[in-house]
Amino acid sequence: MPLLPLGVSLQSRWPLDDGAAALRAARHAEDLGFDHVAVGNRLLDSGFGLDTDPLVLLSAVAGATTRVRLLTSVLVAPHYPALLLANQAATLDVLSGGRLILGVGTGWNPDEFAAAGVPVRERGARTDDHLGAARALWARRPADFEGRFTTLRGANLGVPPVTPGGPPVWVGGSSDPALRRALRLGDGWYGMGADAAEVTDVRRRLGELAAEAGESSATAEGGRLTLASAQFLTPPGIPAETELPGRPLGGTAPTAASVADDLGQLAxxxxxxxxxWLPIAAGHMDAAMEWIAAEVMPQLS
Structure with a gap:
């Protein structure tokens, strides 16, 4: 069975009177051998989870860990002006020693777009603009960029990233525009609850869209791109605090064997x-991660 690196989301509702709880969980995930920790992006209260700015929280995680990669899962790119996005991501890339993975999406919540003063109808165009400008700033000093919302003339970013060309960008979404965005501006595709059939279909569609754009054969079927996905899991014996937002990994009554089999098919x-992504209370995070590390990970090698 192929090795499939596993990360864990830090999206539990951590107690507000213990701000270091999420950092302890991140250190524990690192000690247990997880590949990455992930933080989502919500501006307003979602009703479950720590609704923080992912770049701020992952900066604290960077200081509390040494190896584990740091994933925004996902950052809503239209909410961040291009220069701010480029500078904050480059700063975290430097502070973490190149451990940042910038997972991005266009967003969906009309209340958050209204509160942020960003027209929701522009979310796709702004995502393209902000990513394009950020990549120009990461790659060149000075940088020029002409976009619908951003214009740069001989701009030198405040801090150049330590990763050549900037942190890897994983683009979320399964629509054709999202896949084209991944091909143009991304280093990877990021799904939500994808099963093996969807991953296979995404690879096929990436190959077709690459061919339409005249890209090289190395891009066919996603060969140039990392393919990753959030997966939803409630470990056995641990109560769920909310319904899973997508397909349950390992089935509705998961076991270590069924979870490992599902992950093997994805690989x-x-x-x-x-x-x-674990829909459980913060107090159960350690036990859940320990079960995954002891019972599931050994079956993936």
Whole structure:
């Protein structure tokens, strides 16, 4: 069975009177051998989870860990002006020693767009603009960029990233525009609850869209891109605090064997990394991660 690196989301509702709880969980995930930790992006209260700015929280995680990669899962790119996005991501890339993975999406919540003063109808165009400008700033000093919302003339970013060309960008979404965005501006595709059939289909569609754009054969079927996905799991014996937002990994009554089998099928289909999103209370995070590390990970090698 192919090795499939596993990450874990830090999206539990951590107690507000213990701000270091999420950092302890990140250190524990690192000690247990997880590949990455992930933090989502919500501006308003979602009703479950720590609704923080992912770049701020992952900066604290960077200082509390040494190896584990740091994934925004996902950052809503239209909410961040291009220069701010480029500078904050480059700063975290430097502070973490190149451990940042910038997972991005266009967002969906109309209340958050209204509160942020960003027209929701522009979310796709702004995502393209902000990513394009950020990549120009990361790659060149000075940088020029002409976009619908951003214009740069001889701009030198305040801090150049330590990763050549900037942190890897994983683009979320399964629509054709999202896949084209991944091909143009990304280093990877990031799904939500994808099964093996969807991963196979995404690889096929990436190949077709690459061919339409005249890209090289190395891009066919996603060969140039990392394919990753969030996966939803409630470990056995641990109560769920909310309903899973997508397909349950390992079935509705998961066991270590069924979870490992599901992950193995995803790896065979071409998935390169999986982020486990656990809809459980913060007090159960250690036990859940320990079960995954002891019972599931050994079956993936």
């Amino acid at each position: 065979e289909a071409g998935l390169s990394a999986a982020t486990l």
